[in-house]
Amino acid sequence: xxxxxxxxxxxxxxxxxxxxxxxxxxxxxxxxxxxxxxxxxxxxxxxxxxxxxxxxxxxxxxxxxxxxxxxxxxxxxxxxxxxxxxxxxxxxxxxxxxxxxxxxxxxxxxxxxxxxxxxxxxxxxxxxxxxxxxxxxxxxxxxxxxxxxxxxxxxxxxxxxxxxxxxxxxxxxxxxxxxxxxxxxxxxxxxxxxxxxxxxxxxxxxxxxxxxxxxxxxxxxxxxxxxxxxxxxxxxxxxxxxxxxxxxxxxxxxxxxxxxxx
Numbered sequence: 001x002x003x004x005x006x007x008x009x010x011x012x013x014x015x016x017x018x019x020x021x022x023x024x025x026x027x028x029x030x031x032x033x034x035x036x037x038x039x040x041x042x043x044x045x046x047x048x049x050x051x052x053x054x055x056x057x058x059x060x061x062x063x064x065x066x067x068x069x070x071x072x073x074x075x076x077x078x079x080x081x082x083x084x085x086x087x088x089x090x091x092x093x094x095x096x097x098x099x100x101x102x103x104x105x106x107x108x109x110x111x112x113x114x115x116x117x118x119x120x121x122x123x124x125x126x127x128x129x130x131x132x133x134x135x136x137x138x139x140x141x142x143x144x145x146x147x148x149x150x151x152x153x154x155x156x157x158x159x160x161x162x163x164x165x166x167x168x169x170x171x172x173x174x175x176x177x178x179x180x181x182x183x184x185x186x187x188x189x190x191x192x193x194x195x196x197x198x199x200x201x202x203x204x205x206x207x208x209x210x211x212x213x214x215x216x217x218x219x220x221x222x223x224x225x226x227x228x229x230x231x232x233x234x235x236x237x238x239x240x241x242x243x244x245x246x247x248x249x250x251x252x253x254x255x256x257x258x259x260x261x262x
Contacts, residue, residue, distance in 0.1 A: 025076025
């Protein structure tokens with residue numbers, strides 16, 4: 001396909017992706033507004049402060065609308081993910097090898113499942129413990145006023161951070177497909193990876209050592225090991241394809257002593 005045709009296809013793919021995000025965001029806006037999604041995000045704060053009637057304050061009449069709009073956009077991106085994957089795949093697949101196509105498509109949906117798993121772990125486990133940790137710094141001289149933008153911003157960032165770091169196996173898979181890392185390299189750097197995971201976990205989950213280990217370090221170490229398995233699978237496929245190609249080339253070679261014809 002000529003270069004300008006590629007640009008034209010990319011333009012239409014982007015346009016349909018944007019339309020999908022917009023429509024999904026409208027649907028998500030209705031869910032956020034009518035089905036109490038905001039209450040779900042506030043519920044861990046109520047439990048942490050032991051106040052079932054806790055309500056967030058806002059400083060501008062427009063704050064509730066824009067908070068709902070932001071949550072709708074986040075939900076729209078999640079709802080439109082299958083469509084975004086389809087258009088990304090349709091644009092890139094002609095340039096991929098057969099083995100790469102087999103590996104990438106499942107990896108994209110596996111990435112969505114891992115993201116959801118990370119968000120779920122943050123919501124049900126890490127967030128309550130993190131809020132309890134911060135609550136421990138309250139004193140008699142302090143009175144909390146939980147403002148909606150800052151509070152929900154903190155919650156969403158924590159949930160998003162967990163979802164992103166749970167994409168570690170997909171990152172390793174992508175690097176393996178590009179030939180930038182190998183299973184041997186990943187195994188040899190396991191101790192370095194654990195140190196980096198510890199540092200990353202300390203930034204994402206403030207709290208005591210138990211929270212740090214259980215909530216982030218342990219899952220990330222497991223995900224790193226899972227990434228090694230994915231990388232090993234990529235290289236096994238690659239080595240198998242290379243052996244088959246060598247066998248095919250050998251079968252095309254003339255027998256020893258045969259006379260080549262012009």
